[in-house]
Amino acid sequence: xxxxxxxxxxxxxxxxxxxxxxxxxxxxxxxxxxxxxxxxxxxxxxxxxxxxxxxxxxxxxxxxxxxxxxxxxxxxxxxxxxxxxxxxxxxxxxxxxxxxxxxxxxxxxxxxxxxxxxxxxxxxxxxxxxxxxxxxxxxxxxxxxxxxxxxxxxxxxxxxxxxxxxxxxxxxxxxxxxxxxxxxxxxxxxxxxxxxxxxxxxxxxxxxxxxxxxxxxxxxxxxxxxxxxxxxxxxxxxxxxxxxxxxxxxxxxxxxxxxxxxxxxxxxxxxxxxxxxxxxxxxxxxxxxxxxxxxxxxxxxxxxxxxxxxxxxxxxxxxxxxxxxxxxxxxxxxxxxxxxxxxxxxxxxxxxxxxxxxxxxxxxxxxxxxxxxxxxxxxxxxxxxxx
Numbered sequence: 001x002x003x004x005x006x007x008x009x010x011x012x013x014x015x016x017x018x019x020x021x022x023x024x025x026x027x028x029x030x031x032x033x034x035x036x037x038x039x040x041x042x043x044x045x046x047x048x049x050x051x052x053x054x055x056x057x058x059x060x061x062x063x064x065x066x067x068x069x070x071x072x073x074x075x076x077x078x079x080x081x082x083x084x085x086x087x088x089x090x091x092x093x094x095x096x097x098x099x100x101x102x103x104x105x106x107x108x109x110x111x112x113x114x115x116x117x118x119x120x121x122x123x124x125x126x127x128x129x130x131x132x133x134x135x136x137x138x139x140x141x142x143x144x145x146x147x148x149x150x151x152x153x154x155x156x157x158x159x160x161x162x163x164x165x166x167x168x169x170x171x172x173x174x175x176x177x178x179x180x181x182x183x184x185x186x187x188x189x190x191x192x193x194x195x196x197x198x199x200x201x202x203x204x205x206x207x208x209x210x211x212x213x214x215x216x217x218x219x220x221x222x223x224x225x226x227x228x229x230x231x232x233x234x235x236x237x238x239x240x241x242x243x244x245x246x247x248x249x250x251x252x253x254x255x256x257x258x259x260x261x262x263x264x265x266x267x268x269x270x271x272x273x274x275x276x277x278x279x280x281x282x283x284x285x286x287x288x289x290x291x292x293x294x295x296x297x298x299x300x301x302x303x304x305x306x307x308x309x310x311x312x313x314x315x316x317x318x319x320x321x322x323x324x325x326x327x328x329x330x331x332x333x334x335x336x337x338x339x340x341x342x343x344x345x346x347x348x349x350x351x352x353x354x355x356x357x358x359x360x361x362x363x364x365x366x367x368x369x370x371x372x373x374x375x376x377x378x379x380x381x382x383x384x385x386x387x
Contacts, residue, residue: 162186177200178200181195239251300324
C-alpha cells in the first residue's frame, strides 16, 4: 500500500538527510511547500500544540493564545486568521479555571477541559457554553484528576464515547503507578465514566514524585481507527491495545540514533543547567498516525551537546531542543526508515498531517529565518529510497 501511494508523490527536495542504513526503505524529504500563518501582535506563538479539524471538506488550523483563554482559528486554504474565540472564565457562561488544550469536532462543538476542575465544557465559536460534562469520578468510585489534552495526546471520540487521557494520579500515593488508569472513557449519552484497565509501565517510582523524574511517565498516544498506540518518552517500546485497553502488546521501535533511553533525573540546583541537561538527554517524543499513507511517525531526540546555544534553555526546550529524528513505521509498526534533521532548524513540538504530507514547524528559536510574526510549516514528503 505504501509503495502504491508513494508513486504519485512529487516535489522539489530541499535537503538530504543523514545517510541511511541498508534496512531503511523510506525517508522524509523536505519540499518547497511552506504554509505561513500570520501571528497577530496581541497573540503569542504556540509553543506546545496546534489542533486541526475539518468542516465541509476544508481544513482548519487552531491554537490557543496563551496565557489568554482564547483560541485562534485559521483557514488552511487561505492561511489567514478567520476567528478569534474569546472565552469567559467567570460567570455562568464560562470555562472555569482556564484551559490548556481542547478538541474541535466542528465549529459548533469545541470540547474544552478545565485545568482545575473535572469538567469538559462544550462551546461553539461564539463562545456559548452549550454543555458541561463532569468526569470527577468513575462508576467504581475512583477519584480522577483534571488533564490537559495536546496534539501529542489528544482526546478521541469513538461513537458517543470520549476517550480521555490521564496522567499519574498522585492522590493515590505510593500506589499511584500501579493504580492510575492511562485512560478513562466518558459516555456522553449516559454521563458515566469508566476507567480502562491499562496502567502505567514501571518507568518511574514513588521517589520521583515532586521531582523532574516524574516526567518520565509522560507519553504520547495516537488512534488509527482500530488500535491505540502509546509511546513513552523513556521507553523504546511501543504499547499497542484495542479500545478496551484489556490486552497490551509491546512492539520494539528503536531509533538508530539513540543507544539507550532512561528517565531524566537531576539533582542540579541551578535551573538553567538542569534544563540544559534535559535538552541534551536522549528520549522519544510523540507518535502520530498518517492515515493518508498508512504509516506512523515516531519522533526521537538523540543525546547531544547544547553548549553552542547561548540563550535561555527553556526557550530551547520549547523550540524542540537541538536536533531530532523521525522514525517511519509501517502498518504493522515495523521500522522501515528514519530521517535525521539538521540542528536548530525545525520545532518538532508542532506538526500536523494533511492529504499531501507531514508538516513540521520551521520556527526554531535559533533558525536564522525565525520570526515572531509568522508561523511557518514545511511539508515533508514520504519517499521510497532509490525511487
